[in-house]
Amino acid sequence: MNYSFWIYLLVMAGITYLIRMIPFVLVKEKIKNRFILSFLHYIPYAVLSVMTIPAIFSSTATTLSAAIGFAVAVLLAYFGGSLLKVAALSSAAVFIVEFIMKYI
Amino acid sequence: MKEINNFFRGITDGLPICVGYISVAFAFGIFATDSGLSVLETLLISMTNVTSAGQLAGVPIITGGGTLIELAVAQFVINLRYALMSVSLSQKIGKSVRMIDRFIIAFVNTDEVFAVASAKEGAVGRNYLYGLILTPFLGWSFGTLLGAAAGNVLPASVVSALGIAIYGMFVAIVIPEAKKDRPTLLCVIMAIALSCVFTYVPVLNSVPSGFAIIICAAAASAVFAFVSPVEVKEGE
Structure with missing residues (x-):
């Protein structure tokens, strides 16, 4: 560390908070513009998708286990699985696949 | 509302x-x-x-x-x-x-x-x-x-x-949202395609991932906001 930990912490936390806080505090009016409203409707799903693919395929020890975990997540989500169920069972699938791979 | x-x-x-x-x-x-x-x-x-x-x-x-x-x-x-x-x-x-x-x-x-x-x-x-x-x-x-x-x-x-x-x-x-709403599904597919481009295509993959996330998500959302705008409910 070149600086005190506390200065690093202050910079890191400060920037992260300001990015979240400033737009949330400043935008007080309801937006009426149809294009902006539509843009804001799509944004959450677009952001989460971009963050998930392709990153999910390198989130575990092997690409194969991640791919199977991903497939399990998509199927469960399609058939209405809750956030918790999807997250837990895709983790379980990864664990099982990696366990089997060790013995074949 | x-x-x-x-x-x-x-x-x-x-x-x-x-x-x-x-x-x-x-x-x-x-x-x-x-x-x-x-x-x-x-x-x-x-x-x-x-x-x-x-x-x-x-x-x-x-x-x-x-x-x-x-x-x-x-x-x-x-x-x-x-x-x-x-x-x-x-x-x-x-x-x-x-x-x-x-x-x-x-x-x-x-x-x-x-x-x-x-x-x-x-x-x-x-x-x-x-x-x-x-x-x-x-x-x-x-x-x-x-x-x-x-x-x-x-x-x-x-x-x-x-x-x-x-x-x-x-x-x-x-x-669930992509299943319910077709424009959202298409928007998600476009966002994913762009994300893969920014991950695998040389030069583009050197864009810092934070910027890449914003570029991909904003581009896909803007395209679909233009092509399939959502219904605006009055009086909200």
């Missing part, structure tokens, strides 16, 4: 995020202490930042003796997506949310909290939002502490399996 403002409904909706966070924060705790931070330092980073990607990028800069500018730019680029989310969430909150509440809720406006609040029918009120952010914040802090203090007792196979948990949650948020 009808406003959801029940604290306990917030708690109920926040619990799955909390459980997901415990596992992801656990992995972060292991990573940060392995990188050379103390348990207390690792915990403080989680409690003051409450964001996975930014923290993962920040730790090597801190332990590697990086400059403050480098740390600031990395956090700015990786976390800029939250500015978009905060604008979006500002349109979703009800009349019960006061100015002081905005300052507090913004602190825990994470990807998952934002996604769950966005997916609610109608407006979200202050009690609901406080319930929604409470357990994810605690889970994020507690998971970090566990991972930092005791992470190395877990076998690598368990840590690997937990690595996918957060993405599983993202999938669980996107798929």
Whole structure:
């Protein structure tokens, strides 16, 4: 560390908070513009998708286990699985696949 | 617009995020202490930042003796997506949310909290939002502490399996909406295609991932906002 930990912490936390806080505090009016409203409707799903693919395929020890975990997540989500169920069972699938791979 | 403002409904909706966070924060705790931070330092980073990607990028800069500018730019680029989310969430909150509440809720406006609040029918009120952010914040802090203090007792196979948990949650948020609404499905497909381009195509893959996320998501959303604008309800 070149600086005190506390200065690093202050910079890191400060920037992260300001990015979240400033737009949330400043935008007080309801937006009426149809294009902006539509843009804001799509944004959450677009952001989460971009963050998930392709990153999910390198989130575990092997690409194969991640791919199977991903497939399990998509199927469960399609058939209405809750956030918790999807997250837990895709983790379980990864664990099982990696366990089997060790013995074949 | 009808406003959801029940604290306990917030708690109920926040619990799955909390459980997901415990596992992801656990992995972060292991990573940060392995990188050379103390348990207390690792915990403080989680409690003051409450964001996975930014923290993962920040730790090597801190332990590697990086400059403050480098740390600031990395956090700015990786976390800029939250500015978009905060604008979006500002349109979703009800009349019960006061100015002081905005300052507090913004602190825990994470990807998952934002996604769950966005997916609610109608407006979200202050009690609901406080319930929604409470357990994810605690889970994020507690998971970090566990991972930092005791992470190395877990076998690598368990840590690997937990690595996918957060993405599983993202999938669980996107798929139901993409199933229900075709333009959203197409928007998601376009966003994914762009994301792959920015990951694998030479030159483009050198764009910092924080910027790439914003470019891909904003481009896909803008195209579909133009091609399939949503219905605007009067009197809201």
